[in-house]
Amino acid sequence: MPVDRTTSETATSALSALDQRSREIFRRIVDSYLETGEPLGSRNLARILPMALSPASVRNVMSDLEGLGLIYAPHTSAGRLPTESGLRLFVDAMLEVGDLTSEERRDIESRVAGGGGGRTVDGVLSEAGRMLSGLSRGAGVVLASKSDQRLKHVEFVRLEPTKALVVLVGEDGSVENRLIDLDPGTTPSSLVEAANYLNTHLRGRSLAEARAELNQRQVRVRAELDQLTARLIDAGLASWVEATGGRPDTLIVRGQANLLEDVRAAEDLERIRLLFDDIETQRELVRLLGSAEAGDGVRIFIGSENKLFSLSGSSLVVSPYRDSESRVVGVLGVIGPTRLNYARIVPMVDYTAKLVGRLIG
Known part of the structure; x- marks a missing residue:
């Protein structure tokens, strides 16, 4: 199963510094945390380890793991929990991912x-x-x-002399409303012409296709429409893209x-x-x-x-x-x-x- 494991050099170095005993103790601490959210102490750890170790020996190993920044004590005399660095090491290098039944x-x-x-x-x-x-x-x-949203209908609604609302309807019924600035002197007929042009030439195209088509038609657009209307067409499409940073x-x-x-x-x-x-x-x-x-x-x-x-x-x-x-x-x-x-x-x-x-x- 593909898992993007990007083990850092620090994590690789930390893992190589752990012997089998240290890895087992570290794994048990992480497993306990993932299961219960509670810190695990040396006495309980000693009871569940597959090798025979005294609580004192476990504490020594835990001290070494703490020194490596892999575990920490949330309270005085408490057990240990993994740090975020410890969790990252576990996920990158030790996590055993199975498959679904x-x-x-x-x-x-x-x-x-x-x-x-x-x-x-x-x-x-x-x-x-x-x-x-x-x-x-x-x-x-x-x-x-x-x-890849495809256009179904575009409309310009004048709100103020220099403001208009662009209403863009997608073929799936989604609607985007965006406020745009109008050039001084923009006439109501320019708004109608811009909407008619978009609905005639670009309906059924995705936004990316519409922008590309518009770029190809720039020469013809300026020949067919006055400059104000051409700018309105471009602003109407741009408003859909800019609403979410281009995406x-x-x-x-x-x-x-x-x-x-x-x-x-x-x-x-x-x-x-x-x-x-x-x-x-x-x-x-x-x-x-x-x-x-x-x-x-x-x-x-x-x-x-x-x-x-x-x-x-x-x-x-x-x-x-x-x-x-x-x-x-x-x-x-x-x-x-x-x-x-x-x-x-x-x-x-x-x-x-x-x-x-x-x-x-």
Whole structure:
């Protein structure tokens, strides 16, 4: 299963510094944290290790691991928890990712495919986010690109002498309303001419195709229309692109409430509040999810490795999904606390991405 493992030189060096005993103790601490969220002490560790070690010997190894920055003590005389660096090392070099069972695959397929061929693309994506949320007990997220959206109708509505509203309707029924500036002296007839030109020549084309077509027609446009109308046509198309920084995307988030189920203390509640703030900052989340499109396979972002989750201490497991021509058309995954069950969620996200690609391809 493709997992984008980008072990840093520091992580590689830290792993090579661990002997078999140290790796086993480190693994047990991480496994315990991922399962319970609680620190693991030397006495309990000594009881579950496959080799015979006294609590004192375990404490010595734990001290070495702490010195390497892989674990830490949350309180005096407490057990140990993995640091974010420790989690990154574990995920990059020690995580054992299995595969889904046939039953798990059928379950995912039935939830996402649902209504079969009659289900819309938006319905498939929304259900994928809901399904990932339900199975992971985190928040399911889906980023769907609308870069291939096709135009159905364009209209200019004058609001003020130098302001107009551009209404762009896509063939899927989506509507974008954008405010544009008008040149002084723009007449009502210019607005009508611009809309008529776009609806006549560019209807049914994607935004990228419309822009390319417009560029090719520039000479003829200026011959057919006056300068003000030509600028209106260009502004009308540009408004659709500039609304989201050149890339119109839809962000679907499902299951934020799941993140409240495992709140154990006041600091956990504050972390969840911060995570909700992160999710609400959709522009940053879109940018972060978009960065996952660059590589193949599942990518894992842990805590402060990205500025979006620097305060909440959360993790993101994501994978791109592709259309029938193998083009990346979106990203989906799971947001949750850093103690996500990575071994279970990675194959789940990977399979869901492939399934969604088949359904919408």
